[in-house]
Amino acid sequence: MQIEFKNVTHSYESNNPLSGLGLADVSCKIEDKAFTAIVGKTGSGKSTLVRHINALLKPTSGEIKVGDRVITPETNNKNLKPLRKQVGMVFQFPESQLFEDTVEKDIMFGPKNFGIPEEEAREAAHKMIKVVGLSEDYLDRSPFDLSGGQMRRVAIAGVLASDPETIILDEPTAGLDPVGRKEIMDLFKEQQQNGKTIILITHNMDDVANYAETMMVMHDSRLRAVGTPKDIFNDQDLLDKKLISLPQSAVFAQKLAKKNFKFESLPITINELTAEIKQQIHGE
Amino acid sequence: MKNIISMKNVTYTYPEAETHATDDISLDIQENEWVSIVGRNGSGKTTLTKLIDGLIDCDSGDIFIDGVKIDEDNIWDARKNIGIVFQNPDHQFVGATVEDDVAFGLENQGVQREDMIKRVDHALQMVDMQDYKKRDPQSLSGGQKQRVAIAGVLAIEPKIIIMDESTSMLDPDGRRTVLDLIQNLRKKQSLTVLSITHDIEETQLSDRIIVLKSGKIVKDSDPKGIYDLGPKLIDYGLEEPFTSLVADGLRDELGQEGYVNEEGLIDQLCKLNSKM
Ligand SMILES: Nc1ncnc2c1ncn2[C@@H]1O[C@H](COP(=O)(O)OP(=O)(O)OP(=O)(O)O)[C@@H](O)[C@H]1O
Ligand SMILES: Nc1ncnc2c1ncn2[C@@H]1O[C@H](COP(=O)(O)OP(=O)(O)O)[C@@H](O)[C@H]1O
Ligand SMILES: [Mg+2]
Ligand SMILES: [Mg+2]
Numbered sequence: 001m002q003i004e005f006k007n008v009t010h011s012y013e014s015n016n017p018l019s020g021l022g023l024a025d026v027s028c029k030i031e032d033k034a035f036t037a038i039v040g041k042t043g044s045g046k047s048t049l050v051r052h053i054n055a056l057l058k059p060t061s062g063e064i065k066v067g068d069r070v071i072t073p074e075t076n077n078k079n080l081k082p083l084r085k086q087v088g089m090v091f092q093f094p095e096s097q098l099f100e101d102t103v104e105k106d107i108m109f110g111p112k113n114f115g116i117p118e119e120e121a122r123e124a125a126h127k128m129i130k131v132v133g134l135s136e137d138y139l140d141r142s143p144f145d146l147s148g149g150q151m152r153r154v155a156i157a158g159v160l161a162s163d164p165e166t167i168i169l170d171e172p173t174a175g176l177d178p179v180g181r182k183e184i185m186d187l188f189k190e191q192q193q194n195g196k197t198i199i200l201i202t203h204n205m206d207d208v209a210n211y212a213e214t215m216m217v218m219h220d221s222r223l224r225a226v227g228t229p230k231d232i233f234n235d236q237d238l239l240d241k242k243l244i245s246l247p248q249s250a251v252f253a254q255k256l257a258k259k260n261f262k263f264e265s266l267p268i269t270i271n272e273l274t275a276e277i278k279q280q281i282h283g284e
Numbered sequence: 285m286k287n288i289i290s291m292k293n294v295t296y297t298y299p300e301a302e303t304h305a306t307d308d309i310s311l312d313i314q315e316n317e318w319v320s321i322v323g324r325n326g327s328g329k330t331t332l333t334k335l336i337d338g339l340i341d342c343d344s345g346d347i348f349i350d351g352v353k354i355d356e357d358n359i360w361d362a363r364k365n366i367g368i369v370f371q372n373p374d375h376q377f378v379g380a381t382v383e384d385d386v387a388f389g390l391e392n393q394g395v396q397r398e399d400m401i402k403r404v405d406h407a408l409q410m411v412d413m414q415d416y417k418k419r420d421p422q423s424l425s426g427g428q429k430q431r432v433a434i435a436g437v438l439a440i441e442p443k444i445i446i447m448d449e450s451t452s453m454l455d456p457d458g459r460r461t462v463l464d465l466i467q468n469l470r471k472k473q474s475l476t477v478l479s480i481t482h483d484i485e486e487t488q489l490s491d492r493i494i495v496l497k498s499g500k501i502v503k504d505s506d507p508k509g510i511y512d513l514g515p516k517l518i519d520y521g522l523e524e525p526f527t528s529l530v531a532d533g534l535r536d537e538l539g540q541e542g543y544v545n546e547e548g549l550i551d552q553l554c555k556l557n558s559k560m
Contacts, residue, residue, distance in 0.1 A: 012423065041455045042427025092426040092453065093372055145298065148371040148449065149325025171426065174452040175371065177324045177482050178523035203455050245456040248526045255546075259554045274533030281537055281556045 001067035001086060001165055001197065003030040003053055008062035010048055022048035024221040025062070030214075035189065035198045037208040037229070039244060040218030046201045047092055049218065050168045053199070054087040055080050066166075085114045088164030090172045092201075094155035095144075103129070103146075103154050104139035110162035121161070128157035133183055148175045156184065166197040173204065185211055205247040209233070209268035219243050234265045249273040286351070288444060288476045289313040289336060294345035296335055305331040306342070307499035315443075316470065318477040320487040320507075323496035324521030329480045330371060332496070333446045336478075337368050350443070364393060367437030369450040371480075373429040377421040382413065382432050385421050389440040407439035408432075410465055426453040434462060438469075447479045451486070463489060484523050495520045512543045 010023040023045050030036050038046050051057040052064050055071050064071040069083055091097050100106040107125035129139055132153040143154050152175050173181040189211055192198045208215055208229050215232045217225040224243055225232055238244045250266040253273055257263055261280055267273040296306040305328050313319055321329050334340045338359035347354045349362040370376050379385030386404045408414045411431040421432055430453050437445055451459040469475055487493050493510045495503035503510060511525050527549045531538055537556060
């Protein structure tokens with residue numbers, strides 16, 4: 001499903017002048033089956049942007065197309081189920097999407113809500129809990145008696161269980177330990193290879209470099225740049241204005257460049273970095 | 285140096301849980317130390333800090349804060365010295381506006397109104413949230429919530445600050461700013477920092493890293509001692525330091541293995557590059 005934003009503006013509570021614009025005139029296309037990362041400072045509008053895709057927020061002006069569905073300021077809350085089935089979202093704070101008294105019921109809620117029979121939903125729960133790195137023992141526990149990282153995993157399992165076509169992840173790895181983070185990022189990549197569209201909000205530039213094909217940069221409620229991670233991380237103007245930070249490999253390359261190395265463009269992954277260093281050392 | 289926090293054989297099990305969340309932990313933290321607490325999800329980090337703050341009572345063992353053994357009667361006094369920033373800031377917002385929220389802790393301490401306003405403003409300025417004073421905390425972005433939660437704790441000027449992944453939703457610049465801020469405060473006043481984090485870069489700022497696994501302390505050392513563990517770090521749920529990953533990719537060129545710091549690695553690479 002292709003997603004398209006056309007001149008989308010969102011102002012939170014128009015009667016409260018202190019809450020400024022959430023989004024200002026954003027236009028973009030998010031490609032079907034691609035892995036897109038959204039980056040930007042705290043409060044730049046990332047969450048506001050993605051909440052329009054499943055109509056949790058409606059635009060104040062402009063429109064969003066999700067497949068053949070069009071969301072406008074007039075869109076009401078009726079008949080949103082098909083859209084919500086297609087577009088799954090892992091929220092920034094996982095607790096906000098956990099509410100049942102056991103983990104199993106919690107993961108089953110989505111599929112059941114979308115009309116999947118009880119037994120199938122249960123199977124999905126048993127499968128997904130393992131996929132996110134927890135054992136089946138957790139299914140009987142209350143989701144509120146879990147550690148932060150465990151809750152995060154349950155929230156992710158709940159979204160995957162409904163098998164949405166598009167998966168939106170709002171800082172999904174905040175709170176995961178690094179080993180868990182890598183496992184979960186690999187899982188999202190695998191989902192993409194199985195034909196899903198992945199939209200990831202993150203502050204981890206290494207994850208952007210390693211996993212994303214397209215990168216969008218938000219700043220002050222505006223979309224300031226779209227491109228491949230390689231191009232964006234090499235965009236001097238964005239760097240000068242401090243709109244982006246660099247992955248570790250690029251930072252390291254900059255340090256080498258101050259000595260006797262030369263980089264035509266900054267490497268953004270470890271593999272690119274070491275390949276580049278090898279070439280220069282061996283004088284090819 | 286005196287111990288500001290001391291735990292002796294502390295064990296805690298959640299009701300109905302099969303395993304101990306904290307398992308016979310003994311630990312001394314000195315005044316002014318910056319200690320990182322790391323470990324895999326569910327290893328007991330948050331539980332440890334809840335015990336220190338008296339939010340839960342240990343099943344066995346003793347906890348001393350600033351030399352005083354904690355019990356039911358004195359926990360409220362002890363807690364005045366401890367500022368805790370929770371893993372999810374939503375759990376600590378009580379005020380209808382950001383400034384009320386930050387003022388809440390001061391009201392509890394009986395700070396006079398005039399002084400209170402000053403301290404609230406100052407705390408919000410420190411985290412760069414002064415423009416959001418009148419906003420409902422629930423309407424903030426995730427990272428903004430984290431900043432306000434930090435301001436709320438800074439305002440009460442605690443002796444001990446506990447941060448439970450408190451910068452996890454800040455952009456890299458914002459994270460550095462907050463960490464620098466804490467670092468600078470420590471230069472001006474006595475402040476002990478206990479920081480739970482999964483960010484290896486952040487641990488480099490600390491004096492000491494404690495690694496938890498299944499409720500037990502499995503490592504306790506200065507950062508270098510931890511990074512030297514190399515690939516073993518993964519067993520503890522930590523990332524290998526970036527320089528180790530680079531060195532690993534250049535094993536043939538460097539002809540050695542193990543942890544090298546950044547400076548060392550850059551030096552070696554530059555030498556190799558000029559030789560050939
Ligand atoms: N309220 C609770 N009731 C029962 N068990 C709990 C509760 N809170 C945590 N636990 C369990 O205690 C263990 C330690 O949890 P804790 O929250 O201390 O972990 P943590 O190290 O902070 O993890 P994370 O990195 O995921 O935040 C986990 O196995 C968790 O499931
Ligand atoms: N419910 C809300 N009411 C009013 N303002 C909001 C609300 N949610 C977010 N905002 C504001 O909109 C801006 C963008 O927020 P958000 O999209 O959450 O940022 P982020 O890029 O960190 O995800 C911020 O200034 C934030 O304070
Ligand atoms: Mg957000
Ligand atoms: Mg925790």
